[in-house]
Amino acid sequence: MSELAKPTLDDVARAAGVSTATVSRCLNAPDLVIAATRERVMQAVEALGYTPDFGGRALASRRTNTVGAIIPTMDNAIFARGLQSFQEALSRFGKTLLVASSGYSPAREREQMEVMAGRGVDGMLLIGSARPEASVEFLRRRGIPFLGAWNLGGEDGYFVGFDNRAAAAGLTEAVLARGHRRLAMIAGITYMNDRAADRMEGVRSAAEQAGIGADQLPVIEAAYTFDDGAKAFGELMALSPRPTAVLCGNDVLAVGALQKARELGLRVPEDVSITGFDDIDLASVVDPKLTTVRVPHNRMGEAAAEMLIKLISKQPVERRIEIPTEIIERGTLGPPPADPAV
Amino acid sequence: MSELAKPTLDDVARAAGVSTATVSRCLNAPDLVIAATRERVMQAVEALGYTPDFGGRALASRRTNTVGAIIPTMDNAIFARGLQSFQEALSRFGKTLLVASSGYSPAREREQMEVMAGRGVDGMLLIGSARPEASVEFLRRRGIPFLGAWNLGGEDGYFVGFDNRAAAAGLTEAVLARGHRRLAMIAGITYMNDRAADRMEGVRSAAEQAGIGADQLPVIEAAYTFDDGAKAFGELMALSPRPTAVLCGNDVLAVGALQKARELGLRVPEDVSITGFDDIDLASVVDPKLTTVRVPHNRMGEAAAEMLIKLISKQPVERRIEIPTEIIERGTLGPPPADPAV
DNA sequence: ATATGGAGTGTAAGCGCTTACATTAGTTTG
DNA sequence: CAAACTAATGTAAGCGCTTACACTCCATAT
Known part of the structure; x- marks a missing residue:
């Protein structure tokens, strides 16, 4: 006692x-x-x-069996889900997870990197690839292996994630195939967020391909909330000519848009089509159910854990692992209205 | 370089x-x-x-500035949200968060406790109070201060959370006040889950108070998924006489129930009322919007961090902090049908 | 002038563990 | 049967840091 x-x-x-x-x-x-x-x-x-005793062991062996993860926020289903799988996989290898959040700020991310480095993490999971070169340099100098997740990054570094650009382009093609010509997009905030930027790029390039220039494709960036999605959707619907399909950078924005549509008395998909991205729980709960892109965050979390473990133990690894995404056609995408209102 | x-x-x-x-x-x-x-x-x-160097410092100073949290899973909005706030608050005090998940298993929780104890966490956040005495004893022996969160626990120990029982009772009273007499409940799994058990107790006691005995109150326990909620709802609707109001142990179950109702051609709330619990994002996205109980997880996370910090630095603290909940009346609760189907 | 005390800094003893190397005992081999 | 291994265990030197204690100044009190 x-x-x-x-x-x-x-x-x-x-x-x-x-x-x-x-x-x-x-x-x-x-x-x-x-x-x-x-x-x-x-x-x-x-x-x-x-x-x-962990301290004694860490000091003597120069290993901690700890890996760090710095995510924007846990309070977002996609990161929470990925992180949960990451943690479970790690745990199977006897590693413990140190979690910090950056709140989408590169400066805070850097701070957390230093904290974690000081704690001697064996490796680190980061989100995406958009960050100051100095942060990357810091990790390299320290010899801490790290991984970008949720997208596929650029020239160098290791990644496990999705081809957000291609997936967005694919979805856009599906929308175009239905006959839509007047598209619009509600994108996530793209500053220092490569996932959002890639999705925007994907939509733009597919539209371009179909002869729809950037000037004919209104895009509004909105924060990750229902309200911002709704507000952006309202602005888009006030445009003339009015878009017949609104592609959203994620499901949360799409749900916000959907709510606004109802509020405006617009039927989905009869009057206007809406698409999401991520396929979070929300997507299949709203009515009509969201046409979206499924992004298997849990598979990604696991793959990331495995890759990081290999990196730490200096086993050979591929530079990037792409987790396939899938278009889920549900109820919010239809053909454009026969006689579209202007 | x-x-x-x-x-x-x-x-x-x-x-x-x-x-x-x-x-x-x-x-x-x-x-x-x-x-x-x-x-x-x-x-x-x-x-x-x-x-x-963390190891050296920990060894020499016998302090780690680390606190651990063991939650059932991050892949559940309520824990993710609470944990995010907890982590932010901790970070303001210069502490780092070690996260582990138990998957709702007491044995895995205990394992994680030992891992964290070995890592010299200064304190620990646990969920609820339902756990083997041996686990509690372990922490006490080690002199690690800890806290139960998300509910208010029993005789001893420190807690910051909600009075799940009272909140559930309050909601039940609201349902009764609408004139319902034939209630039913879809509860969460109550084994080793005091939150689910308390909510069930709350509903039962309020019903009892109104002269509705346990034998007249069908209860089905269901796992935390839409499908299980839907399935349970289906079973409940097959009962004769059919319940006019179904109280759900959480919003996820309620949304499942709502979907099943639509599938069965039952109008909500005209034919049957449904209530949720937690007020997660989902609740205000479904149609009609869920009548539920708001549980401010982020405030709780913050309060928990403050309490734990005090416990660690041996400042005086109250034994329990209750975070108030609030009934949110939205669209899924109405009066019972005038001529209820049997 | 001498004693006193406080502020600033240095010395050195660990904290609990891992691991290179040394030691011992037991097993093969020529 | 001695030499040469091999297997099992012990010895002891740190890993990088904190902190009790010791020391040196120099300002102030006597």
């Missing part, structure tokens, strides 16, 4: 009648110790309720 | 021409060092790109 002094390796060694080295070996490389001794040691460990 | 050996306190001391003790003091208690010296040291720190 009382707050016992924490037992140390020394205590265990004394109790088992062996040296500290032997105890250490029992814990880290059991094969080196003969069975009888090992058993005696393990009994002592059990009896004393010993658990190794 | 090359992978430099990480600079140590010694390097800084040498560069600044002082002893390691002085450097350490500059970093931890700057007031003890005269300005001129401090400046010289800080310059050396900057020049070498020094960051303190």
Whole structure:
């Protein structure tokens, strides 16, 4: 019941009648110790309720079995889901997760990098690739292996993620195939957010391909909230000629748009089509259900864990792993209205 | 560009021409060092790109400035949101968050406790109070301060959370006030989950109060998915007499129920009323919008961080902080049908 | 002038662990 | 049967940091 002094390796060694080295070996490389001794040691460990001290271990071995993840925010289903899978996979490899959030700020991300570096993380998971070169340099200097996730990055570095650009282009093509010519987009904020930027690029390039120039494709950037999506949608609907299809950078914006459409008395998809991106739970709960792009965040989390583990243990790895996405056609995409209102 | 050996306190001391003790003091208690010296040291720190080594520091000071949180899963909006706020608040106090998930298993929770204890966390955040006594005992023995969150716990221990029982009872009273007499409940799984159990208890006691015994109140426990909510709702609707109001243990179940109702051709709330719990984003996105109980997870996360910090620094704290909840009446609760189908 | 005290800094002893190397005992081999 | 291994364990040197204590000044009190 009382707050016992924490037992140390020394205590265990004394109790088992062996040296500290032997105890250490029992814990880290059991094969080196003969069975009888090992058993005696393990009994002592059990009896004393010993658990190794992390600080001592980290100091002596120069390893921490810890990996860090810096995400924009946990309060976003897509990161939460990915992170959960990442953590589970890590845990299977005996690694612990250190989590920090940057709130989408490169400066805060850098701060957190330094905190984590100081804690001796063996590796680090970052989101995307849009960050100051100095931050990347910092990690390299420290020799900390790291990974960009959620997209596929640029020239160098390791990545596991999605081809956001191609997926957005694919979806746009599906919209065009239905006969829409007057498209519009509600994009996520693209500043220092390559996922949002890539999706925007994808839509633009597919439109261009179909002969719809950037000047004929209104785009509004909106923050990750229903309200901002709704507001942007309202602005788009006030345009003349009015777009017949609105592509949204994510499902949250799309749901906001959907709500606004109802409010405006516009039927979806009869009067206007709306598409999302991510396929979060929300997407199949609204009415009509969202036509969107499925992005398997949990598979990505797992793949990221595996890749990072390999990087840490210096096993060979591919530079980038692409997780395939999939267009999910549900109820919010239809043909354009026969006689579109102007 | 090359992978430099990480600079140590010694390097800084040498560069600044002082002893390691002085450097350490500059970093931890700057007031003890005269300005001129401090400046010289800080310059050396900057020049070498020094960051303190966590292992060394933890070993020498017996403090880690780390707190652990063990939650069932991040992949659940309510925990993700609470954890995000918790982490932000912690970060303001210079603490880092170690996250692990138990997947709702007491055994895995215990494992994670040991991992975290080994890492020398200064304190720990747990969810609820339903866990084997041995787990609690373990933490006490180790002298690790901890906190139950998301509910208000039992006799001893510290808690910051909600009175799930009272909130559920309050909602039930609102339902009864509309004239419903034939209630039913879709509860979360109550095994080792005090939040789910308390909510169930709350509904039962309020019903009892109104003369509706447990035998007249069908309850189905369902896992945290739309499908399970839908399935349970289907079973409930097959009952005779059919319930006129279905109280759900959380919003996810309620949304599942809502979908099933539509599928069955039942109008909500004209034919049957449905209520949720938590007020996650989903609740105000479905149609009609969910009548539910708002549970401010972010305020709770913050309060939890403050409480834990106090506990760690041995400041006096109240044993429990209750975060008030609020009934949000939206569209899924109405009066019972005049001539209820049987 | 001498004693006193406080401020600033240095010295050095660990914190609990891992691991290179040394030692011992037991097993093969020529 | 001695030499040469091999396997199991012990010895002890740190890993990078904090901090109790010691020391040196120099301002102030006597």
